Amino acid sequence: MEILIWSGAAVSLVGLAGLIWCVLRVWRARRAQLEEAEMRAVLQKVLPINTGALFLSVIGLMMVVIGILLR
Known part of the structure; x- marks a missing residue:
C-alpha cells in the first residue's frame, strides 16, 4: 500500500501543478488587460485544463486515503 x-x-502534485499553471495563465491575462473577447478565449482554453488538473488532484488524494485505510 x-x-x-x-x-x-505524485498524481496529486501533478494536478496541483496544473492548477497553479491555470491560475498564473489567467493572472497574466488579467494583467494584460485584454479585451472581453480575448479574455473569454483565454478562459475557454484554460477551463478544460483546470478541470482536468482538479480531477487529477482529487484522484490522487483518493488514492492516498485508500492507501492509508488499507495499510
Whole structure:
C-alpha cells in the first residue's frame, strides 16, 4: 500500500501543478488587460485544463486515503 500512497501523492502534485499553471495563465491575462473577447478565449482554453488538473488532484488524494485505510 506504500506504492498506492506515494503514487497518489505524485498524481496529486501533478494536478496541483496544473492548477497553479491555470491560475498564473489567467493572472497574466488579467494583467494584460485584454479585451472581453480575448479574455473569454483565454478562459475557454484554460477551463478544460483546470478541470482536468482538479480531477487529477482529487484522484490522487483518493488514492492516498485508500492507501492509508488499507495499510
